[in-house]
Amino acid sequence: MDSPESKPQIENWVKLRHECSPLEIFIKLRHGAEEDVKARNSLLRSDASVEFGIFAQDNFFSVTKDVRDEFGNIRKLAEWVQFSWDHNGITVKSEKDTKGKTASLALTDDAQCRLKLDGDELSCGQFRKRILEDLFFDL
Numbered sequence: 001m002d003s004p005e006s007k008p009q010i011e012n013w014v015k016l017r018h019e020c021s022p023l024e025i026f027i028k029l030r031h032g033a034e035e036d037v038k039a040r041n042s043l044l045r046s047d048a049s050v051e052f053g054i055f056a057q058d059n060f061f062s063v064t065k066d067v068r069d070e071f072g073n074i075r076k077l078a079e080w081v082q083f084s085w086d087h088n089g090i091t092v093k094s095e096k097d098t099k100g101k102t103a104s105l106a107l108t109d110d111a112q113c114r115l116k117l118d119g120d121e122l123s124c125g126q127f128r129k130r131i132l133e134d135l136f137f138d139l
Contacts, residue, residue, distance in 0.1 A: 010111050020105050020113035026085035028124050030061050033083070036128055037063060040136045050078065052136065060084035065135055081135050090115060092131050103127065
């Protein structure tokens with residue numbers, strides 16, 4: 001059995017719990033998704049028929065896959081994934097799953113903020129990978 005001394009102490013748990021709130025994690029996810037979009041676009045060939053974008057409002061943001069025409073102009077929205085937040089957590093919807101699913105948040109005993117989705121506890125990066133991987137790589 002673990003002794004109290006072997007468990008990490010969370011001295012500033014109130015601050016950590018605030019940083020693990022839906023709004024704070026939503027902001028962190030949005031900034032991470034912006035970087036993901038930049039990284040994915042930088043890896044596309046110059047003649048790629050798709051381009052990725054991000055559209056943000058106050059309480060949601062969408063990552064989009066747009067199709068280009070033969071002249072290189074954006075022709076239409078091909079797919080999208082939308083992230084939103086409320087007091088329950090972070091909800092993700094897509095054109096394939098318009099009902100969506102909601103990840104709740106938990107501050108673990110070792111002071112890590114995790115998103116709980118489908119029985120898994122994920123970091124923000126793991127969560128974005130799980131949600132955006134098909135959109136980015138299923139070309």
